[in-house]
Amino acid sequence: MKRAAVPAFALSVLYGCAWHQQSALNPGGPQAAKIDTLWWSFFWLLGVIFIIVMTVLLLTLTGRRANMEREALEVTHKASPQTESQTRRIVTGATIITILILFVLIVASVGTGKAIADLGFKKNPLTIQVTGNQWWWEIQYINGDASQTLVTANEMHIPVGRPVQILGQSQDVIHSFWVPNLHGKRDLIPSRTTNEWIEADQPGAYRGQCAEFCGLQHAHMALWVIAEPEDRFDAWMRAQLQPAASPSTQETIRGQQVFLNNACVFCHQIRGTTAGGQNAPDLTHFGSRRGIAANTVPNTKGNLAGWIVDPQSMKPGNHMATIAVNSTDLQPLVDYLESLK
Amino acid sequence: MRIAASAIIITLLGLTGCQREKRDIRPSPADLAIYGDAAKESTLRPGGPVTPQPVVNNPYNASSYDISEGQRLFNWYNCSGCHANGGGGIGPPLIKKEWTYGGEPANIFDTIVKGRPNGMPSWGGRIPAYQIWQIVAYVRSMNGEQPTSATPTRADTIQTNPQNLVNRVSGQTK
Ligand SMILES: [Cu+2]
Numbered sequence: 001m002k003r004a005a006v007p008a009f010a011l012s013v014l015y016g017c018a019w020h021q022q023s024a025l026n027p028g029g030p031q032a033a034k035i036d037t038l039w040w041s042f043f044w045l046l047g048v049i050f051i052i053v054m055t056v057l058l059l060t061l062t063g064r065r066a067n068m069e070r071e072a073l074e075v076t077h078k079a080s081p082q083t084e085s086q087t088r089r090i091v092t093g094a095t096i097i098t099i100l101i102l103f104v105l106i107v108a109s110v111g112t113g114k115a116i117a118d119l120g121f122k123k124n125p126l127t128i129q130v131t132g133n134q135w136w137w138e139i140q141y142i143n144g145d146a147s148q149t150l151v152t153a154n155e156m157h158i159p160v161g162r163p164v165q166i167l168g169q170s171q172d173v174i175h176s177f178w179v180p181n182l183h184g185k186r187d188l189i190p191s192r193t194t195n196e197w198i199e200a201d202q203p204g205a206y207r208g209q210c211a212e213f214c215g216l217q218h219a220h221m222a223l224w225v226i227a228e229p230e231d232r233f234d235a236w237m238r239a240q241l242q243p244a245a246s247p248s249t250q251e252t253i254r255g256q257q258v259f260l261n262n263a264c265v266f267c268h269q270i271r272g273t274t275a276g277g278q279n280a281p282d283l284t285h286f287g288s289r290r291g292i293a294a295n296t297v298p299n300t301k302g303n304l305a306g307w308i309v310d311p312q313s314m315k316p317g318n319h320m321a322t323i324a325v326n327s328t329d330l331q332p333l334v335d336y337l338e339s340l341k
Numbered sequence: 342m343r344i345a346a347s348a349i350i351i352t353l354l355g356l357t358g359c360q361r362e363k364r365d366i367r368p369s370p371a372d373l374a375i376y377g378d379a380a381k382e383s384t385l386r387p388g389g390p391v392t393p394q395p396v397v398n399n400p401y402n403a404s405s406y407d408i409s410e411g412q413r414l415f416n417w418y419n420c421s422g423c424h425a426n427g428g429g430g431i432g433p434p435l436i437k438k439e440w441t442y443g444g445e446p447a448n449i450f451d452t453i454v455k456g457r458p459n460g461m462p463s464w465g466g467r468i469p470a471y472q473i474w475q476i477v478a479y480v481r482s483m484n485g486e487q488p489t490s491a492t493p494t495r496a497d498t499i500q501t502n503p504q505n506l507v508n509r510v511s512g513q514t515k
Contacts, residue, residue: 263467266418279417312367319413323469324373 022207024180028227029200031116031183038112042105049101116183118197125197128156129167132175132188132210135217135318136281136294141237142167150240151269153281155289157226159233160203168194173215179208179225187212200227207295216317222295243272244284244340255336258329263321270340280320287340293318305334364406372400372471376454397447400471401478405491411479414472418464427483432461436483444484449477 020026027033079087131138141150158164168177168188177196178185181204186196200206210221228236247253259265260274267280275283289299293315297303306313308330311320325333401407415421423432433441442452453473456463464473482492 261467263469266467277417310367316366317364321469321472322368322373324370324375 021205022180022209026181028181028202028204028206029183029198031198032181034112034116035184038108041108045101045105123163125163125165126158127165127167128158129169130156130177130188132168132170132172132177132214132221134172134215135210135221135315137221137223138171138281139223148241150237151282152240152285153289154222154291154294155224155226157228157233157236158198158200159230160200160227162230163197163199166196166198168196174212175210175214175221176212177208178211179206179223181206182208182225185211200225203227203229217315220294220296220315220318222291224290224295239288239341240285244270246272247336247339249335251332252336252339254329255332255334255339258325258333259336262323262325264323267321283337283340285340287338293320299338301334301338304337305330308333365404368469368471372469372474374470375467376465376470376473397450399446399450399474399477399481401474402446403488403491404478407475408478408482408487408491409493410472411475411477411482414476415479418468418476420476423460427480435480444481444486446474446477446481449480450474453477 024032025036025039027036127142129138129140129142131140137154137156139152139154139156141148143149166177166186168186169192170188170190172190174190175188176185177188179198182198182200183196186194188194204227206225206227208223208225210218212218214221247256256273259270265275265277267277269276269278269282269284271282271284287299291297292299292303292307293311296315297307307320308323308325310322311318312322401411423430424435427436428434437444440448442448442457450473452461453468453476454463454465456465478487481487
């Protein structure tokens with residue numbers, strides 16, 4: 001028994017390392033740090049209590065208290081007055097201690113809840129609207145100037161050290177926005193807007209995931225939050241605001257034609273072309289993204305070809321159309337989409 | 342005791358007869374075909390009387406999954422932009438008894454593939470056949486021509502046609 005427990009524990013720790021990019025115990029921002037502190041204080045306090053309770057339980061089961069008669073109970077169903085008053089003292093004391101501890105836990109938890117809901121920052125915030133779709137994320141950078149409003153999907157970049165307001169919405173069912181390294185969960189609810197503030201104080205790539213069951217492909221609905229220094233973020237934003245690069249090689253020119261002559265255009269937008277669909281991820285800078293189909297697989301040419309030919313085997317039930325692209329058209333199409341950096 | 346046990350067993354056996362609808366999430370390769378002008382239509386004249394056609398069955402008839410997929414595509418492919426939710430706008434209503442180009446599944450399929458002269462665009466050459474059949478199933482369901490067991494009891498949109506409701510209540514299907 002004990003021998004099995006050691007590797008199991010070691011494994012769970014290792015697991016935590018492998019997934020440090022998606023872990024509430026590896027905070028990348030002030031709110032996650034507060035949640036982390038709360039988690040560990042609960043862990044240690046409750047862990048110590050657990051050990052004390054178990055020790056006392058074992059002692060009572062095995063030890064004999066000299067001044068407490070045990071047999072009497074069984075015969076008369078009544079303890080002697082001496083035992084009665086002693087038991088009462090112990091139970092009352094334990095109850096009071098328990099209530100006090102629970103009270104401390106509630107205060108700590110509510111306090112943390114308040115602190116992370118409003119870190120008091122409203123200075124120069126960035127506003128991002130996140131819209132949940134079955135089964136991908138639309139990410140829109142809100143800007144008073146319409147020409148500076150950016151729409152992308154499944155990958156969000158944020159500047160380090162700057163507060164970000166997440167306005168959550170949903171197109172279909174309830175989803176939940178959850179990037180554990182940055183903050184807790186926030187539901188995205190159809191026909192209303194929810195609000196969450198996040199901030200990263202360390203650069204890094206943090207993986208988020210839908211945290212509210214939303215149908216067949218709920219498990220394959222992930223997003224990346226890339227926190228980077230302000231200047232790199234600005235450069236990224238400038239590049240993303242550009243319309244899609246025009247195809248320059250014969251191959252990619254052909255690929256663009258294939259895209260524009262297929263149903264792709266009804267669902268997908270590529271800014272700078274006639275493809276203006278609003279029902280699926282924007283592909284204007286698809287080649288710059290890390291993953292395909294809400295990060296179900298890494299963004300490589302091979303995976304992309306597999307996705308286009310048979311989206312239903314990679315992500316069964318998803319809403320992308322299965323379109324029979326000619327084998328001679330597939331390579332140019334893939335080259336074109338990957339050239340959209 | 343024994344009677345109760347056998348009653349339970351018989352009920353359970355009976356339940357095995359119930360079927361859960363099977364979803365064909367992956368369209369069969371045949372249904373991936375993209376039709377151009379070669380739609381199966383025979384001798385329809387625009388506005389003229391509808392000639393009976395060889396019956397072409399909708400592979401997705403009576404499938405609730407495909408009807409709801411059809412409803413989504415009806416919006417995504419912007420049919421709703423011209424036909425609203427079946428009540429009509431720039432295009433004619435799609436909840437009705439008298440169809441200009443026929444209301445059978447094959448007629449609606451042809452209408453979508455080839456387009457119609459007075460402003461209905463052609464979708465052939467782009468949308469794969471399986472999705473057109475899903476849209477056909479949805480258009481038919483708007484007219485109460487899909488089994489009530491496969492259609493929502495309460496539509497997402499306002500019912501524009503009371504007759505539709507009557508059909509639904511009487512369970513009449515075609
Ligand atoms: Cu989900």
